[in-house]
Amino acid sequence: MEQRATFATTRRTELFDALVALFLAEGFAHLTLDTIAARLKCSKSTLYTLAGSKEQLVTAATVHFFKRATATVETDVAAANGARERITTYLTAVGEALAVASDRFMTDLDHFTPAREVYERNTRIAARRVQELIDEGVADGEFRGVHAAFAADLAATMMVRIQQGGVRARTGLDDSAAYRELAAVLTHGISA
Template sequence: MKTSERPEFATQRRNELFDSLIEMFLMDGFSHLTLDDVAARLKCSKSTLYTLAGSKDALVKEVTKHFFRKATLAVETELAEASGSLNRITAYLNAVGRALSAASEQFMLDMSNFAPAREVYEMNTKFAAERVKTLIDEGVAAGDFRKVNAAFAADLTSATMVRIQLGEVRQRTGLGDAKAYQELAAILTAGISV
């Protein structure tokens, strides 16, 4: 059996291609790229790209999913290292900010204008809001937070996260994404602390 035919090699190669695609898309966006452009920049064939997805649209969606899977893993790893309710929410929101800070404005614009990628983004934002709600509920149960409507606080957080990612916060306040997440964490935790 040739090396390239071993399943672990194929999986590794797929992951490498997805990682390269993520890097390319985060830096430059994707709306202007054709599959020929992508293949040329990755120094691979279009048929190799077709092993990842059946079309450019499907490829963009798969790359977006791969990006958010990796970002979620990084965020959850950071969260697992934090202790205490305030520190956990702060760690979570700061980690989200760091995970998404690599995305260029063009990538965020392309993602918001392309429905399949936007759906992946919206699903992940919804997950993040639910995660914040769970962290608030845990803090209330531990007596670290005052009794607040966790669903409302999570919804408020989600709405702000969307505005950060769309660049609206940067445009209106001058805050970069990472700093905006730090401010969000500070305001949220101050608002719910006992």
């Protein structure tokens, strides 16, 4: 019985990984459930085991993407030394996680409220994480005594502008480069 449950969980994760890869590459607004099933080489009934509708499937896939990205980002941060390196690693890893997202995916995400809300919630979580890292750096004397909530809000605002394509449109920087620049500006601006 346990082996069957493990297989089901593994299969479910594989389907979500494939679904996320499809959506990141091509977006999702134009895809029907029939198209998604064909592309994933599964039945529509299998998709319905993941979610009850296309909208719920998109939302669940978006949650899956951010959970996986968060785990990767935090693994990278855990290997970093010092607050400056942790913040730089954090923001760079976030940029790398989002770098695989096509413009079409980001546009679809912005226009689909439930998925956009997942992104916005993750941006708020990221802002809190940046604030924690700044607070650690201030406590360790690596950063000057800055208002960490303000610095984190500044980072969150820029993260939203990056997601919405505003930074790319104004500067020509792709998302990964924009996150690296954000990390550089933020960490140099608050250095002791």
